[in-house]
Amino acid sequence: MSVSVSELTRSFGEKAVIDKLDLSIAPGEFVALLGHSGCGKSTLLRILAGIDLEISGEVTVPRRRAVAFQAPRLMPWKKVWRNVVLGLPGRPDRALAERYLAEVGLTDKATVWPKTLSGGEAQRVSLARALVREPDLLLLDEPFGALDALTRTKAQALVAELWARHDCAILLVTHDVEESLLLADRVLVMDHGGIAHEVTVDLPRPRDVGDPRFVELRAQLLSWLGVSA
Numbered sequence: 001m002s003v004s005v006s007e008l009t010r011s012f013g014e015k016a017v018i019d020k021l022d023l024s025i026a027p028g029e030f031v032a033l034l035g036h037s038g039c040g041k042s043t044l045l046r047i048l049a050g051i052d053l054e055i056s057g058e059v060t061v062p063r064r065r066a067v068a069f070q071a072p073r074l075m076p077w078k079k080v081w082r083n084v085v086l087g088l089p090g091r092p093d094r095a096l097a098e099r100y101l102a103e104v105g106l107t108d109k110a111t112v113w114p115k116t117l118s119g120g121e122a123q124r125v126s127l128a129r130a131l132v133r134e135p136d137l138l139l140l141d142e143p144f145g146a147l148d149a150l151t152r153t154k155a156q157a158l159v160a161e162l163w164a165r166h167d168c169a170i171l172l173v174t175h176d177v178e179e180s181l182l183l184a185d186r187v188l189v190m191d192h193g194g195i196a197h198e199v200t201v202d203l204p205r206p207r208d209v210g211d212p213r214f215v216e217l218r219a220q221l222l223s224w225l226g227v228s229a
């Protein structure tokens with residue numbers, strides 16, 4: 001297993017936001033996580049990232065893991081390529097940064113300042129910064145949430161491509177049922193502090209939103225989320 005979580009509990013004060021949650025993710029598997037606002041998705045991601053340690057239960061994650069958040073969180077005083085390799089051991093390596101910037105289609109942005117990037121470009125830099133760590137597990141917390149529809153569609157295609165190339169497991173937190181079905185092998189629905197439902201997306205890629213099975217899965221997920229299709 002790439003990720004193995006058993007009886008995970010995380011409380012804020014009296015309230016257990018995550019309550020005896022079990023989860024496993026296979027190496028190379030793409031898993032999407034849906035759930036109502038405030039149900040604890042980001043909290044779970046922070047725990048898997050090793051940012052939040054105030055937990056009980058068992059959590060096993062690969063040592064090589066990386067996170068990309070909804071906001072790209074680039075350092076404004078460092079040029080793009082330096083942001084990509086920020087925090088890596090050793091001397092900052094521009095050629096290395098450029099290799100990963102090329103993967104996200106931003107070769108020509110290596111030496112610009114982050115403030116000159118569009119939202120979609122900044123998000124791609126954030127992906128390059130995650131990938132440069134060659135993670136076995138990539139944690140994505142609504143990375144496309146703030147993007148317009150067209151940019152979002154392109155970013156989704158890019159993530160699908162990067163995942164196919166890099167052979168890492170991905171856990172993608174999203175609010176978008178369609179996005180989860182376009183990208184993931186398995187979709188989880190979080191509720192009441194645990195994984196309340198899950199579905200395996202048994203459809204070949206690239207996926208067709210008009211496929212009857214796609215429509216059926218979307219209706220199933222929406223009904224689990226309490227939204228009628």
Ligand SMILES: Nc1ncnc2c1ncn2[C@@H]1O[C@H](COP(=O)(O)OP(=O)(O)OP(=O)(O)O)[C@@H](O)[C@H]1O
Nearest residue numbers: 012013017035036037038039040041042043044175
């Ligand atoms: N540091 C904190 N202190 C107190 N409560 C917190 C803290 N962090 C999160 N919470 C609470 O835990 C719950 C889960 O928050 P979390 O951000 O994980 O939800 P989410 O499912 O990611 O929501 P959204 O989809 O809106 O991003 C919320 O009720 C939130 O208020």
